[in-house]
Structure formats: structure tokens, C-alpha cells
Amino acid sequence: INGKKAKNTAWLKNSIGMPRLQIPCQAAESYEVRIIESAATADKALYPKQIAASESLHIQFPESFSIKRIYDPQAILQEKRIEGTMLHTQLQGKSGHHTFFVEVEKDKIRWWEAIDIEIVPDFEIIALHPEAAQLQIEIRNHRSQNEKIDIWLNHQASGITLDLKAKGSQTILLEKAHHGTNLIELRQGNCVLASQKLPFWNIPFNADQEQTQICLSNYYNDRVDDIFAFGKYMSPRPTSTSLQIPSQGFGEWCVQKILPEIDAQGFREKCDEKGLFTMPQSIRFQATKDSCPNNILFVSQWDNHPDEVEIPVENAQASHAYLLMAGSTNHQQCHLVNGIVRVQYSDGSADSLLLINPETWVPIEQDFFEDNMAFDIKAPRPYRVQLSTGLVSRNLERDLHLKDVEYSKGRNIPGGAAVMLDLPLHPDKKISAIHLESNTIESIIGLISITLVK
Known part of the structure; x- marks a missing residue:
């Protein structure tokens, strides 16, 4: 610091995202900091930024890290297991963005890695053109595997079966939709995987109905x-x-x-x-x-x-x-x-x-x-x-x-x-x-x- 070797430096506790070094120095009008020797930039944890609600999350930390403890303020970790530098966990909670923290150590230096993850539903049913006179929807599969899905409309089988690719989507047009709100269900056998009520007020009403x-x-x-x-x-x-x-x-x-x-x-x-x-x-x-x-x-x-x-x-x-x-x-x-x-x-x-x-x-x-x-x-x-x-x-x-x-x-x-x-x-x-x-x-x-x- 200003041509003199720094003394009494200390690694800050509870640093988030990277290790931080505290350098005491005397008051001066300006400071020139020269780094004589430094380690390579630390690698980051590898994990998907978005995950389907039913799937497990696997986080791979660099081999030079060791996992010390986990802080979960939003209580989204249902289960967790540490195997070397790998963290396995099952998430819970509402869809949306969440954060938990993992304390890691490298070369006797500790800091917290913030794990930002978005939980999404396994499947999404999205209305396309809700002011149209026909019911068109997009089905999204957020799972990491292919899925075969039956489409039901208003408690009745529509006769449509989709082969959804992993992380893929398809657009379909449903006939016999009601004037107003329609219930769309995604099923596998008797299991309802997802459902959504979507209003389409421009679909004609059948005046001949009792x-x-x-x-x-x-x-x-x-x-x-x-x-x-x-x-x-x-x-x-x-x-x-x-x-x-x-x-x-x-x-x-x-x-x-x-x-x-x-x-x-x-x-x-x-x-x-x-x-x-x-x-x-x-x-x-x-x-x-x-x-x-x-x-x-x-x-x-x-x-x-x-x-x-x-x-x-x-x-x-x-x-x-x-x-x-x-x-x-x-x-x-x-x-x-x-x-x-x-x-x-x-x-x-x-x-x-x-x-x-x-x-x-x-x-x-x-x-x-x-x-x-x-x-x-x-x-x-x-x-x-x-x-x-x-x-x-x-x-x-x-x-x-x-x-x-x-x-x-x-x-x-x-x-x-x-x-x-x-x-x-x-x-x-x-x-x-x-x-x-x-x-x-x-x-x-x-x-x-x-x-x-x-």
C-alpha cells in the first residue's frame, strides 16, 4: 500500500460470492494498491438456474472447494445430502426465484456462495390469444425428460395426446370449448399433472343448450x-x-x-x-x-x-x-x-x-x-x-x-x-x-x- 507491505490483513467473515480481504492502512489522500502475488480466480459452482418443482437439484462445486455448512433462510431445501464437493437436494416452496447459501472453503479461506434458483412448475398451460373465438394453448414441459400427456377439457377427454420433449413445448387448438372459463388438465392415466382455468369470452355461446x-x-x-x-x-x-x-x-x-x-x-x-x-x-x-x-x-x-x-x-x-x-x-x-x-x-x-x-x-x-x-x-x-x-x-x-x-x-x-x-x-x-x-x-x-x- 503506497509502496509499503500491508500488515495485519484479514479475510472477512461472511463474505458472499467471493472471499474478501480487509487491509488496514493509515489515512492518506490516495492509495496505490499493488498485488505482488495472487491465486487464480476461484471457479464457480455449476447448477441449472431453473428447475422443475418435482426434480432434484444437483450442485457441483470445484474440486478445490470443501463444503462446510448450508444456510437456508427461505426454507426451500426439503432434503439435502453432501457427497464430497457435490450437493444433492430436493426443493420445496412456491414457484419463483429463491436463494440459499453454501459456505465453502479453499486454502483455509471461507466465504458463502449464493445459490440463486428459479422453481418452475413441471408443466405450464398458457392461453394464446385469449380474445380469440377459439381456444388455443401452449403446453410447456419443464422436466428434463420426455413426457406423454393426455389433454382433458372441462372434465372430458379431448382425444389429444402429446409427446412432449424434455424442456420442450407444443401448441394445440381445442374444440368444443365453452363460452367463458375452460378447465384444461394434463393427465397421465388417472393422475392430473397440471390444470388451469382459462377464460375465453369470445368463444360463441351455444344458445340451444338447456x-x-x-x-x-x-x-x-x-x-x-x-x-x-x-x-x-x-x-x-x-x-x-x-x-x-x-x-x-x-x-x-x-x-x-x-x-x-x-x-x-x-x-x-x-x-x-x-x-x-x-x-x-x-x-x-x-x-x-x-x-x-x-x-x-x-x-x-x-x-x-x-x-x-x-x-x-x-x-x-x-x-x-x-x-x-x-x-x-x-x-x-x-x-x-x-x-x-x-x-x-x-x-x-x-x-x-x-x-x-x-x-x-x-x-x-x-x-x-x-x-x-x-x-x-x-x-x-x-x-x-x-x-x-x-x-x-x-x-x-x-x-x-x-x-x-x-x-x-x-x-x-x-x-x-x-x-x-x-x-x-x-x-x-x-x-x-x-x-x-x-x-x-x-x-x-x-x-x-x-x-x-x-
Whole structure:
């Protein structure tokens, strides 16, 4: 250092990525460091940067290293075995990027090697062109071996078998897809290797299919028009300081006195003499007349409503369920399961629709802001029904020319809007009940109508 031999140097403990040397030196305006002798640059551990969830990870360290210990702060190592300079392990945890650390030694110098690994599912099912009028998907095999896979669509064998190469993919077109959400399964025998529900709202609806409306009038417990009211939601409430929602069930810490107007008169007027509201694609929903005191079934964590409701169903079989729903959700419930619609079968099994903000659960009073960047909806938008007019659209902001308001920049819907959701069902199983459940505080889950399609 500055022409003098350095003294009292020390290797730093807990160095990550490479050994680091600490060199004490006197204060000076500048330092000239000359390395008289150095070892060759240390080799790195060899391992795949991406691995399928079911496969074992094998890490080869240089022969000059010795493995001392392992630090796994994310608890992703299910099993581990060290054989010389080879580390064998089985990973666990969610898909995504993870890191654990291995302390190694070379020439009596120790440091930590950071092992960065991405866990991916064994197989991926990816929707191609989700706004198209046909169902086209890509199947990816992340395993390091060839696989023979049978494709199932909506609980039925599609007749398509794929020979997937290791780390390879194939694109296929599936016929007989449903209007809305379709369940795709990858199977080997009776084993389901992967499944995915993908919405395709531009696939035509077959209007000739038999439709059955489930009668909900005996379960209605409120009016959709009255979802927001000052002083309505008073309990339960925290006893400490909190950024809790205002008593009308709408607003935030900066917006306390806004009361969106919800008016379902136009929707009711669009119903026929039997109380049926017909969507443009000919899906029919049962609604109520003006004389009915209640017109929606609400569940929530508020004391105003039950947390969950079970609706018995007798001797019903269907391949698809379409639901007309309306309720509330807020910033705090974004990307959470706000509620669940569960269709229970007589054999004890069930199919479930998870109501997740923003993909499958939306606020009644507004349309979601989306910029395809930070604010991105990871699924095609569902159909919405403007309650004050009965207008049906998948883009109300465009069709209604929505204008800015204080609490909803460019997205406030006059009169509010319901949403049509759906769930593919097992056509060979008998339905015994439909279960509606609230899963988060403050949000309100409302069910107006259910239509089963053969």
C-alpha cells in the first residue's frame, strides 16, 4: 500500500460470492494498491438456474472447494445430502426465484456462495390469444425428460395426446370449448399433472343448450341498491386506531363522505314478464320484480350478513354455471381471495370459483383502472351489466365515456354494475349444493342469480 507491505490483513467473515480481504492502512489522500502475488480466480459452482418443482437439484462445486455448512433462510431445501464437493437436494416452496447459501472453503479461506434458483412448475398451460373465438394453448414441459400427456377439457377427454420433449413445448387448438372459463388438465392415466382455468369470452355461446335458473328468492337478504348507506356497517370494528373503511361500506382514509349511488331500476325493467334478464349471448338470469323487498344474497364479515350461505340443489347436473354477482372490494383486498363460490357434488367433491380482485371480483361502483404496467389485470375482463340501464359490456369505461370523479379517476359507473362470472362443472356429477363464502374483511360478496347449462 503506497509502496509499503500491508500488515495485519484479514479475510472477512461472511463474505458472499467471493472471499474478501480487509487491509488496514493509515489515512492518506490516495492509495496505490499493488498485488505482488495472487491465486487464480476461484471457479464457480455449476447448477441449472431453473428447475422443475418435482426434480432434484444437483450442485457441483470445484474440486478445490470443501463444503462446510448450508444456510437456508427461505426454507426451500426439503432434503439435502453432501457427497464430497457435490450437493444433492430436493426443493420445496412456491414457484419463483429463491436463494440459499453454501459456505465453502479453499486454502483455509471461507466465504458463502449464493445459490440463486428459479422453481418452475413441471408443466405450464398458457392461453394464446385469449380474445380469440377459439381456444388455443401452449403446453410447456419443464422436466428434463420426455413426457406423454393426455389433454382433458372441462372434465372430458379431448382425444389429444402429446409427446412432449424434455424442456420442450407444443401448441394445440381445442374444440368444443365453452363460452367463458375452460378447465384444461394434463393427465397421465388417472393422475392430473397440471390444470388451469382459462377464460375465453369470445368463444360463441351455444344458445340451444338447456338452461336452468336456480331460485334464490328465499335466500335474498338485502337490496343491491342499498349496499352503501351511512352508518350501515358498524361492527365488527377495531378498538384501536385503524385505517378502517367508513361506516357506509365505501371509501378510504382520504375519502370519508362519498356515497356512490347504486340504482338497479334499469336492470329490472329489462327483465321479461317471468323476471328473466337475457344477456346478448342468450344466457338468461332470474331476477326479481320491483315489488320484492330483497333482490340479492349478501355474505360478508360484517355483522349485517352471514359469513357463508349454503343453497341446496336437487337432482341437477350441468357442464357450466354462469353467475350474476355484485358487491364491493377495496385496495386492501387486491390480489386476495375476497370470496368463494363452491359447487358441491353428491359424491363429496367440489368445483370452486375464487373471487380474486381484480381478475374475478370487481367493485360495484366502478370499472378498474388498467395501464398494462403496475396496474395490470392478468385475465380477460368479464362481462358487466350496468344496473341503471341494463347495458352489457366488457369495457364500460369506453362504452359509457366515463368521466373523472374524486374517488374513481375515469371509472365511476352511474348506477353501479353487476358482473357475470362462470365456472366449468363436471357434467357427469350430481350437484347437491352451492356454497357462497366471504373470505376477507370489509368486502361484500353478492349473488343475484345462478344459471346452470347442460
